[in-house]
Amino acid sequence: MTKAENPSSRPIDHLARCGAPDAAALLIGGAGLTFAELDAGVGRLAAWLLAQAGAPGERVASWSAKTRLACLMPLAAARAGLIHVPVNPLLKGPQVAHILADSGAKLLLTNSARAEMLGEGLPADCAVQDLKIGEAVIDSCGDGLAPSSAAPDDLAAILYTSGSTGRPKGVMLSHANLWLGAESVASYLELAPEDRVLAVLPLSFDYGQNQLLSSWYAGAAVAPLDYLTPRDIVKAVARHRATTLAGVPPLWVQLVESDWPVEAAAYLKRLTNSGGALTPSLIDAMRATFPNADIYPMYGLTEAFRSTYLEPKLVLHHPTSMGRAIPHAEILVCRPDGTITADEEPGELVHCGPLVAKGYWRDAERTAERFKAAPRASQYGGTAVWSGDTVRRDANGLLYFVGRDDAMIKTAGNRVSPTEVEDVAVASGLIYEAVAFGVPDARLGAAIILIVRGKSGVADEAGLSAHLRQNLPNFMQPQTIEWRDTLPRNPNGKLDRVAIAADWAQAVAA
Template identity: 85%
Template sequence: MTKAENPSSRPIDHLARCGAPDAAALLIGGKVTTFADLDAGVGRLASWLLDQAGGPGERVANWSAKTRLACLLPLAAARAGLIHVPVNPLLKGPQVAHILSDSGAKLLVTNGARADMLGKDLPEHCVLQDQKIGEEVIDSGGQGLPLSIAEPGDLAAILYTSGSTGRPKGVMLSHANLWLGAESVASYLKITPEDRILAVLPLSFDYGQSQLLSSWYAGAAVAPLDYLTARDVVKAVARHGITTLAGVPPLWVQLVESEWPAETAGLLTRLTNSGGALTPSLIDAIRDTFPRADIYPMYGLTEAFRSTFLDPALVADHPTSMGRAIPHAEILVCRPDGSITDDGEPGELVHTGPLVAQGYWRDEERTAQRFRPSPAASRYGGTAVWSGDTVRRDAEGLLYFVGRDDAMIKTAGNRVSPTEVEDVAVGSGVIYEAVAFGVPDARLGAAIVLIVRGRDGVNDEEGLAAYLRQNLPNFMQPAAIEWREELPRNPNGKLDRVAIAAGWTHEVTT
C-alpha cells in the first residue's frame, strides 16, 4: 500500500493573519481585539518573551486565568522560536513546580498570588515575570518580531497530561501538529468567520487550546471565559452572541439544569463534547435546551490531539458512538499483534498520521510504550499512538468505546492519575499507605475514592483533609476517604488494588 502524503502546514503563529484585519479575533470583557491587533500584539509579545527567556528553543510557561496574554502566548512563543508550556490554572504549587522543573522552563509568566503559592518551590533556573508587564508589552506600540519561518517538525508546545502512574508527563507538539489540528477541527465543525466561540475550557488542555487555534484558523472570534457558575456561561452567550460552545459532560449537566432565555439558547448553533461520553439521556436534554444546535461528540487524547468525531446527523441513531476519524487522522482497531480486528471485535484504538505528537518530553521509556510503529495496514506508516483504549468498529465504520486499559480516573473532564493523588496523600505524613480509584458518578463521570492506612493506627482525618485541600486542585480532591487498619496485598507483597477497589460498596455523594 502506498503511504499517504502528509498534508502541508505553516508555522502556528501565522494563525494571527488568517482572519480579515478588521475582523474580531478576541472578545474579553468589553474590549475587542481585531486580527490586525492580534498579529501586532503577538509580534511585540514574541520580542519580549525572547528577551526574557534568553534565546530560541527555551521553554516559557504561563500560569494564569484566560487573560489576553494567555491567549496570545501560544502564538507569541512560536513566533519567537520558543516552546510554550501552558499550566492549568487550577493546579497548586507542588504540581506547577514539577512541570517547571521537568520542562526546564526558563520563564514563568504569572501573577503575584500564584507566585506566592509557588514560594520556595520555584526551580532555580526559572525566572518569574508578572503578567501585567506582558499585557503592557502587547499595548506598547513597539516593533515586534516578524512571522516565524519554523519548520513543520519544530517543537512548538509541551502540554502536560496525567498518566496512569506517576506525575504529569509533557506531550511534545510540533508546529504541524498544531496547525493541522486547527485546520482539521475548523473544517469538520464548519466554523466560519461569522462564528463566535465561547472558550470555557482551560487553555492548558489540548481541547481547550483548540478553541483558540481552530477558531482563528477559520477567521472567527473567541470569547474566553473563566466561569464560576453555569449562570456565568448563560450571560456570556447572550453578551457576545455566541454560536459555538465546547464542553465536557459535567458542564453540560449544569447547563441543561440552568434557566436559558429562549433567545439566548437559540444563539447556539454548534455544541462540541469531549473528555467523556455523553449519555443518551443527556443528549436528549441538550437537544431540548438548545434546539437550534448541532451536537458534535468527539474523542481525543493529548498524544494525538483529536481522533474521532460523530457527525451531528448520526447522533440521534447512534448516540453512544465515537464516530469516525477526523481529517488528517487514521484510526485503526488492532489486535495485540497489530492486525486489524473484524467488525464488532474489540481491539486497541491506534491513531496514525500527521497529528501524532513527537512523544513525551525527556521520557524515552514512556514514549517507547505509547508511541510505536504503525500497524502494517496503515496508509501513513511511521509512528502511531497506541492509545491503550479498547474500542470496537461496527459494519458502518462507526467506533464505540469499550474500556480503558490503564487506571486513569476521568473526572469532571479531567484525566487524574491515581498515583499522583496517592503520593500527595502519603506526603502528608499522617498515613502510611493510600490507594485511589474512581467510582461511577452521575455528575462527574467518576468520583475519586481514597483508601488509606493511618500511621501507628491513628486516623487523623482532619489533618489529611486539610493537607489534600492545600496540595491538590479541586478536581483531584477525593469525594470519599476511608481509613482501614489493614490493606490487602497480592502474592508479590504489593497492594492489591483490584481487591481494594472491589471492596468499596458505598455510594458517593458529590
C-alpha cells in the same frame, strides 16, 4: 500499499493572519482585538519573550486565568522560536513546581499571588515576570517580530496531562500538530468568520487551546471566559451571541440543569464534547435545551490531540458511538499483533498520521510504551499512538468505546469494563453521572462499586437497582451503590476517578 503523504502546514503563529484585518479575533475586556491587532500584539510579545528567555528553543510557561496574554502566548512563543508550556490555573504550587522543573522553563509569566504559592518550589534558573508587564508589552508601540519560518516538525508546545493518576507528563507538540489540528476542527465543525466561540475550557488543555486555534484558522472570534457558576456561561452566551460552545460531560450536565432564556439558548448552533462520552439521556437533555444546535461528540487523547468525531446527523440513532476519524487522522482497531480486527471484534485504538505528537518530553521510557511503529496496514506509516483504549468498529465503520485495559475490573473470572456499567446506570434516566471501580474481594477477586449523582439530588435507590438487575448480567452487578450530591473533578473538569475511589475507601476504613 502506497503510504499517505502528510498534508502541508504552516507555522502556528501565522494563525494571527488568517482573518480579515479589521475583523474581531478576541472578544475580551472593553474592545477586544481585531486580527490586525492580534498579529501586531503577537509580534511585540514574541520579541519581548525572546529577550527574556535568552535564545530560541527555551521553554516559557504561563500560569494565569484567560487574560489577553494567556490567549496570545501560544502564537507569541512560537513566533519567537520558543516552546510554550501552558499551566492550568487550577493547579497548586507543588504541581506547578514539578512542571517548571520537568520542562526546564526559563521564564514563568504569572501574577504575584501565584508566584508566592510556589515559594521555594520555583526552580533556581526560572525567572518570573508579572502578567501586567506582558500585557503592557502587547499594548506598546514597539516593533515586533515578523511571522516565523518554523519547520513543521519544530517543537511549539509542551502540554502537561492533569496528573490524576501520577505525576504530570509533558506531551510535545509540533507546529504541524497544532496547525493541522486547528485546520481539522475548523473544517468538520464548519466554522466561519461570522462565528463567535465561547472558550470556557482551560487553555492548558489541548481541547481548550484548540478553541483559540481552530477559531482563528476560520477567521472567527473567540470570547475567553473564566466562570465560577454555569450561570456565568449562560450570561456570556447571551452577551457575545455565541454560536459555538465546547464542553466536557460534567459541564454539560450543569448546563442542561441551568435556567436558559429562550433567546440565549437559540444563539448556539454547535455544541462539541470531549473528555468523556455523552450519555443518551444527556444528549436528549442537550437537544431539548439547545434546539438550534448541532451536537458533535468527539474522542481524543493529548498524545494525538483528537481522533474521532460523530457527525451530528448520526447522533440521534447512534448516540453512544465515537464516530469516525477526523480529517488528518487515520484510526485503526488492532489486535495485539498489529493486525486489524474484524467488525464488532474489540481491539486497541491506534491513531496514525500527522496529528501524532512527538512523544513525552525527556521521557524515553514512557514514550516507547505509547508511541510505537504504526501497524503495517497504516497508509501513513511512521509512528503511531497506541492508545490503550479498547474499542470496536461496526459494519458501517462507526467506532464504539469499550474500555481501558488498565481500568478493567476482573471479577468472578470475568473482565468488566467500568464504562459499560456506568453507561447502563446512566441509561436508567435516574442519574446524570456514575463512576464504577473495583475493590479487592476474597470471593470474587474484585467487587464492583458504583458511585452516582442523581438528578436534582433525588436518590431512587430501588429504581436504579431494578434497572441494573434488568440490564446487566449477574457478574456485572455492583456490590455497593452509593449516592452523592457532588463528585470531585480534576483540573480539566473531568470526573476524578482516582479521588472518587480514594474517598470511598477512606469512608469505608473510617
